[in-house]
Structures are given as C-alpha cells and as structure tokens.
Amino acid sequence: MNQSQQLHTLAVDIGGSGIKVMVLDPQGQPISDRQRLKTPDPAKPKQVINTILTLAQSQEFDRVSVGFPGVVQHGLIKTAVNLDPDWLEYDLATNLSQLLSKPVKVANDADIQGFGAISGQGVELVVTLGTGFGSALFVDGKLVPNLEMGHHPFRKKETYEQQLGRAALEKEGQKKWNDRLEKALANLEHLFNYDQLYLGGGETKNIDFTLPDNATIVPNINGLLGGIKLWTN
Numbered sequence: 001m002n003q004s005q006q007l008h009t010l011a012v013d014i015g016g017s018g019i020k021v022m023v024l025d026p027q028g029q030p031i032s033d034r035q036r037l038k039t040p041d042p043a044k045p046k047q048v049i050n051t052i053l054t055l056a057q058s059q060e061f062d063r064v065s066v067g068f069p070g071v072v073q074h075g076l077i078k079t080a081v082n083l084d085p086d087w088l089e090y091d092l093a094t095n096l097s098q099l100l101s102k103p104v105k106v107a108n109d110a111d112i113q114g115f116g117a118i119s120g121q122g123v124e125l126v127v128t129l130g131t132g133f134g135s136a137l138f139v140d141g142k143l144v145p146n147l148e149m150g151h152h153p154f155r156k157k158e159t160y161e162q163q164l165g166r167a168a169l170e171k172e173g174q175k176k177w178n179d180r181l182e183k184a185l186a187n188l189e190h191l192f193n194y195d196q197l198y199l200g201g202g203e204t205k206n207i208d209f210t211l212p213d214n215a216t217i218v219p220n221i222n223g224l225l226g227g228i229k230l231w232t233n
C-alpha cells in the first residue's frame, strides 16, 4: 500500500447558508459524521476561515479538499457572488494550508458535487440548487472546470440564478419555481445534449414535477464526497 492510500481527507463544502465538513477515508468513504455551522455574516475570508478552523478542530485528517461557491482558477478565487467581494483574487488554498499545516486543494462547489455524482461515461451535466445555481460539465469523467450557467441570461432579462436561486424560491413560491425549473431543464437539454443530468443541492427537495428519464436527483452529501477526487483524479 502506498502512502496516499492511507491518507484521510477533510472535505469542506462552503455554502451560502452553511459550511459543512466530513472526513473521508482513502477510498472516499465517510469516516466521520457530517458537521455543519452557519455561514458567517459577513462571509469574508477571515470569518469563513475561522468557521472552517472551528469545524476542523475536532477532526483528524492529513489533507483538505474545499468546495467554494464561485470560480476557482489556478488556486485563486475569481468570483464569490453569494459570499463577499473580499474573496476576489484570494488564495484560499495557500492561506488555509498555512493555518492547518496540511495540504489544501480548492475547487468550485458544483464541480465537486459533480465528482461525487457522475458515472464517468458520456456527457454528464450537474446542476446544483441551493443559495446559488451551480453547474458542472463532464465528458467521460473529465471535468470542464467552472461552468457558470448560473449567471447566464435565462428569461425575462434574468439569469438562471436570479430565477432559480433560493431568494427566487422564497419570493415566488414553489409552484413558480418548479415551472421555471422545468423550462430551464428543457433549455439545458437542448444546449448541452447531455446523456445524463444530475440535480443536487438542498433545494432539490422542492422539485414536484416528474423528471425526464435522463435526469436524477442526487444527495447533497456529494458536495463533500466528491472532494476525494481533487486528490485521486
């Protein structure tokens, strides 16, 4: 057995409303309960990192995977629409790594959800419905990083996230939100011609229409489980 086969990964999922952690074994199986704390307000780097440090304190691990709700390019945070503008250009991996004295990798949260959900065959699209509208695209298991459908125009001069994010759900109610989601999925099917669509995120619990055969709801825990792929892919 080589050394990386014995390493334990602390998976972190930074969301707009909660920050979650769980420890994964070398095969990516959970070996701790999921812990969650509310996302601090304001959700600036210092406050969010302090929350992660609090959650990490009671866990034993060798390396860290973080899902961040924005574009992450070459280790730097490029967007953080649902957190705070102070994140822009922030080097989360390096800063968190220094504080935890452990190697840290960071990727977009929907990309990590996707790693937890996909089969690795064909064109697979992942959409996450939470505070924001996340999206991730895979071809035969290979990720196209940072697909940002959420901020693209959808309808009525609004983006997918403006029409389908949690704020819209709370404002417009479940019926309207479901009607919009059905329209959005029809759009995405014709845009990506995917083999399989996965719907993740906490708000999937509100879906009340029958999904097409090539669409499945996947558990939100994938946002943590997928973290193993940052080390094994």
Ligand code: BGC
Pocket (backbone or CB within 6 Å): 068, 069, 070, 071, 079, 081, 082, 108, 109, 110, 111, 128, 130, 131, 132, 133, 134, 135, 148, 150, 151, 161
């Ligand atoms: C962000 C995405 C993120 C999604 C879900 C969007 O607002 O732009 O990067 O994946 O929210 O958190």
